Amino acid sequence: MTPAELSARLLMSANHVLVAQHGDSAPTVTAADVGLERPRNRDHGDWSSNLALKLAKQLGANPRDLANAFAEEFRGIEGVASIDVAGPGFINVTLDAAAAGALAKTIVDEGTHYGANKTLAGQTINLEFVSANPTGPLHIGHTRWAALGDSLARVLRASGAEVASEYYINDAGNQMDNFGASILAAARGLPIPENGYPGEYITQLAGAVLELQPDLLELVDDAALDAARELGYTLQLGEIRASLERFNVHFDVWFSERELHAAGDGEGTPSAIDAAIDRLRAQGHVYDEDDAIWVRTTDFGDDKDRVIRRGNGIFTYFAADAAYYLSKGDRGYAHKIYLLGADHHGYVHRLRALAGAAGDDPDTDIEVLIGQLVSINGAKLSKRAGNIIELNDLQSWLGTDALRYSLGRYPADSPLTLDPELLQKRTNDNPVFYVQYAHARTSNVARNAAASGVDRSAFDPSLLSDETESALLGLLAEFPRIVAQSAELREPHRVARYAEQLAGSYHRWYDTCRVTPLGDEEVGDLHRTRLWLNDATGTVLRNALGLLGVSAPERM
């Protein structure tokens, strides 16, 4: 019996009791009110409900009395072994082994689909993350968003949402010119220009550009700058894409800012930015002042209005943001999620205002997630301090799995301090190995079982009576809710924490319950049934690791 099924039965019984007690004036109870959860302490049963505590006040009843009334009814539910009322009015449910154990077969049958749920069905979500300027390599800050964003996309999809993961390429504006000028200077053997980009990678890019364009140094300045910028851009963006793919991070859409600036095909066709300003103006949140065009973002909680087109006719960055936002809606995404670093949190109000000015609901149509920055041994990352670590370096030290995992197991709003020496050691203090080993162990047990003639030809869940087995089954049952919760709260790290718990539970079970017979012992239904449980655990570990973008090895 899955927790969802149990919850539904409890709900029915609870409503039955309430109607019996209060007739037509009985309060309506929903699944959320049942509040079914795994108690920390196993002495409190397999599942626990605080329903009576929640209802006692509005009914003016004593919580323990109410709990006892519910308990009486709950005892009749099939598959329930016992019901206890404890503490201030908790209702503790213990399932009989057969009802609890049946889940093992369900999981094996569902395979890769187990854990998927429909809580976000029908939602169309545009999820933007990383979006680093294509003027240099990705560093550890971007890497954190890459890991979290990609896992978030997977968790959202697993919960039924239709998701586009998107990378916004800031390929318009001064920074690109500074980037091109830096490459050109390096190609010419000159020092870095003012506002230019330092770094060894610029020199390397200059070399690569020269190979593609051998006559670069003979071109006149404008042409040379164009060539350096454009070729450098292509090469650098290619590097970024390759790094991300190696990191198991996939983007459905790579959106170029230049598209927003470009005029349409025909003569006089407005650019996406022009069109966006017109649309905002039509909504009544745009005004002209001091030769500039403004958006009244203060209508939506911003602390000052924002210029969208400067007095000199040049658009601000905000203009592209506006056009980009509208583009997301036009492409069919009702819900837009932005994953930004804390150094960008000043944008939250204006982005929300943008949604409002566009006629959307700032509270539901846009969501800005702010992630805290990574620091190295307490020092913040900066180019000046020389402690910027690139994605590629991290990957070569740790490997994709360990890196994805060590960044993905913390919530985005938690400040994260990393020790590069520790990262390079690849030691067991990264729990990814603990989880992966548990998975490898399930594979190994399955191999041994096959070699000993244990197969899945029988399944008698009432035999799964060891306390490590009921603990393991309880955790397996929670997986779909963990996935749904991770999606709903936008906290994919919950999947990692869950996987660690599950791995621990599995290791403890392995230690006490054998799948393959010992010595001359004959193969029995206990062995066969345990094989189902073993395989179910492997399935859930594999699914959980998959949501994190981490591999599930069969051997280590």
Next chain:
RNA sequence: GCGCCCGUAGCUCAGCGGAUAGAGCAAUUGACUACGGAUCAAUAGGCCGGGGGUUCAAAUCCCUCCGGGCGCACCA
């Protein structure tokens, strides 16, 4: 000055208002002639930054103070 995030074991961090606050690492001690010891069992380690409040119940919600990070452009 204003705003957002954070403060939990020696370290790195979990903990959508619930019961005795947890994990990994580090420390100490045990367990392989039993599916791989990258494992398991046990011990030790905490005024959950301080102080008020709401609640049957607060690490969790509210207020306030302290400490740390980040941000407050006709830059991108």
